[in-house]
Amino acid sequence: RKEVEQDPGPFNVPEGATVAFNCTYSNSASQSFFWYRQDCRKEPKLLMSVYSSGNEDGRFTAQLNRASQYISLLIRDSKLSDSATYLCAVNPWSNQGGKLIFGQGTELSVKP
C-alpha cells in the first residue's frame, strides 16, 4: 500500500461546478498536510496547508480527518484556470525534518 494515495482522475467538470478530491495516508503519526497545485511541466506550488480544524481560502476548502486518515480539498465555482494536477502531500513526522510524501496527483480539467 502506498503511503499517500489519491484518485488519479482525470476529473472533467464544467465551469461553475463543485469538485472534491480525497487523499488517504497510511502513517497515523503524520503531522502536517498540504495541497499543492502543479500545472503541466511546471513545479508544484503550495495551494493550502491543511489544519485539524479545517481551513478555507476563497473558493477552496481543505479538511483533515485524522480518525479516518484522509484529507480533502473542495473547489467551489470552478474556473477554467483551476485546470491542473492537484497533489496531496504529507509530512510523516515532526522534529525530524520536513520531507514530503506525495500522492500521485489528481488531474482536473474544467471545461467551458
Add this chain to the structure above:
Amino acid sequence: EAGVTQFPSHSVIEKGQTVTLRCDPISGHDNLYWYRRVMGKEIKFLLHFVKESKQDESGMPNNRFLAERTGGTYSTLKVQPAELEDSGVYFCASSQDLRGQGSTDTQYFGPGTRLTVL
C-alpha cells in the same frame, strides 16, 4: 524575491555518463530538499539538507547519487554513472526553519531539471 532556481532545465545524456544538477535555494532558507518524479509515478523525496548537513538521505536510490551543499548555500546532485531508470524530473525545494523543526514550513519548489538518459 528570487525563487528557487535550478540548472540546467534539461539534460540529455547517454547511459554511463555523469551529470551534475544544481539548485540555488531562496536566500536565507536553511532547508534544501531534492525530489524526483519518474514518468507515471509520484514525486519522491531524495534527501534533505539543513544548511550544509544532510538531515535525511533515506530517499537516495543508490550510491550512484551524490548530493552536496558546501557552505550551506547552493546544492549539487551528481549522478555517476547514469542509468536509463534515472530519467525523470528532479525538483529542488527550499524552506525557512522558523521554528527549528522544518516540518511545517512551506516548501518552495524550483522549476526542475528534466533528465533524459539514453
